[in-house]
């Protein structure tokens with residue numbers, strides 16, 4: 001029996017990052033799914049923000065998907081998902097920060113916004129982010145992955161939310177623009193990876209899951225944090 005456990009909720013994109021990293025590294029893990037609508041007390045005791053994913057590994061308990069993925073990189077360096085060179089490693093972390101701070105929040109805020117002005121603003125921010133990702137990310141590396149030939153934690157950080165644009169398109173009639181062909185080719189290549197196949201759900205499932213954001217009815221901490229930030 002494996003001693004790594006991931007606590008997730010069905011189709012959480014942040015937990016998907018971590019599940020993909022575990023699969024890419026060939027690490028066995030146990031998946032425990034909880035309902036975010038009825039968070040168990042044992043979960044609240046180990047998740048200070050009330051969010052999944054949480055990783056338990058022996059006596060180590062961690063939260064925040066980007067931090068968990070770096071921990072996995074440290075305990076299982078092969079296959080490497082970050083460059084070894086310190087400067088290249090730092091630059092990779094800048095992209096992961098970009099995903100967390102400058103891209104993903106606009107996805108949620110765009111969905112939560114119920115008025116045209118709010119939606120327009122976050123749609124514009126997403127278009128700027130897509131342009132930056134296309135030219136400065138995949139454009140500079142030459143692809144097919146974010147850092148070139150090999151998959152990295154950057155690809156894992158962006159992919160789950162890129163994949164959820166099928167639901168965003170359903171609710172907001174907006175998706176990755178045709179002016180980003182590298183991004184579209186990257187998404188299609190990522191979809192073929194076993195780590196994606198094993199952790200993905202159908203478009204219908206994503207549409208069901210994102211209704212609470214699209215209609216701004218979510219009572220969860222993710223929506224609350226996005227409304228307040």
Ligand SMILES: N[C@@H](CCC(=O)N[C@@H](CS)C(=O)NCC(=O)O)C(=O)O
Pocket residue numbers: 009011012013014015036050051052053063064065066219220221222223
């Ligand atoms: N920054 C966190 C975000 C995690 C997150 O927002 N998870 C969502 C599920 S996808 C959650 O658990 N939300 C709790 C809630 O909405 O009550 C990470 O990267 O792990």
